[in-house]
Amino acid sequence: DVVMTQSPLSLPVTLGQPASISCGSSRSLVHSDGITYLNWFQQRPGQSPRRLIYKVSNRDSGVPDRFSGSGSGTDFTLRISRVEAEDVGIYYCMQGTHWPWTFGQGTKVEI
Amino acid sequence: EVQVVESGGGLVQPGGSLRLSCAASGFTLSNYWMCWVRQVPGKGLEWVASTNRDGSQNESVASVKGRLTISRDNAKNSVYLQMNSLRVDDTAVYYCARDSPGRSGPDVWGKGTTVIVSS
Numbered sequence: 001d002v003v004m005t006q007s008p009l010s011l012p013v014t015l016g017q018p019a020s021i022s023c024g025s026s027r028s029l030v031h032s033d034g035i036t037y038l039n040w041f042q043q044r045p046g047q048s049p050r051r052l053i054y055k056v057s058n059r060d061s062g063v064p065d066r067f068s069g070s071g072s073g074t075d076f077t078l079r080i081s082r083v084e085a086e087d088v089g090i091y092y093c094m095q096g097t098h099w100p101w102t103f104g105q106g107t108k109v110e111i
Numbered sequence: 112e113v114q115v116v117e118s119g120g121g122l123v124q125p126g127g128s129l130r131l132s133c134a135a136s137g138f139t140l141s142n143y144w145m146c147w148v149r150q151v152p153g154k155g156l157e158w159v160a161s162t163n164r165d166g167s168q169n170e171s172v173a174s175v176k177g178r179l180t181i182s183r184d185n186a187k188n189s190v191y192l193q194m195n196s197l198r199v200d201d202t203a204v205y206y207c208a209r210d211s212p213g214r215s216g217p218d219v220w221g222k223g224t225t226v227i228v229s230s
Contacts, residue, residue, distance in 0.1 A: 001173075031214070035214075037214040037215060037216075039215055039216040041156070041216070043156075048206060048220040048221065048222055048223060049148075049156060049206070049217070049220055050220070051215075051216055051217060051218050054212070054215035054216060054218070055212075055215055060218060090155075092155065092156055094156070094158070094216045096210075096214035096215060096216050097214065099170045100158060100170065100171070100172040100173065101146075101158040101161070101216070102158065103155060103156045103157065103158065104155075105155055106155045106156070
């Protein structure tokens, strides 16, 4: 199985400041169709997860443009350009390239 | 409104069975892969199983193979998770979710249904 490793696991942030989360995979996430299926999710306290980014850098509808995703191969990053209070929660990366799909351990973002 | 709503969770003894249901609305179920993801309270997310548009291809994590089976009935706008030979470590909140676009992970999640396996 592909192991997804996130860092840091805990991220204290300052409102208005940037933040970034790294996600590494144990093997390349480039699918045989040429697409990289690396996705990012946010889970606010007490809520279901919500997808923010799919296929590395595509923002979901309604996701603020302060969220961005980048990376290739085995190394990926989620960036928040200016942290807001509503961004508190746990962030997960997930790969959909190889079965079984696997998630990272999660990164807890707190003010 | 596009949504999925899970039901069927509860308390069951080890070795017992349970069937989770997921009712989809606001979209054409037959156009989408669907999946189940679970989460032990206070822990991370674990993908459990996925089914393709017509139910002819199912994938699941090794730890549930032969015990938890995903299925769907597009005519009833429903997805199911048949859970047999349940173990204590199957205790979790189970989320039904829509996968779109393909392999991009869930874009629509339910609120989850809780399964507790305990004697």
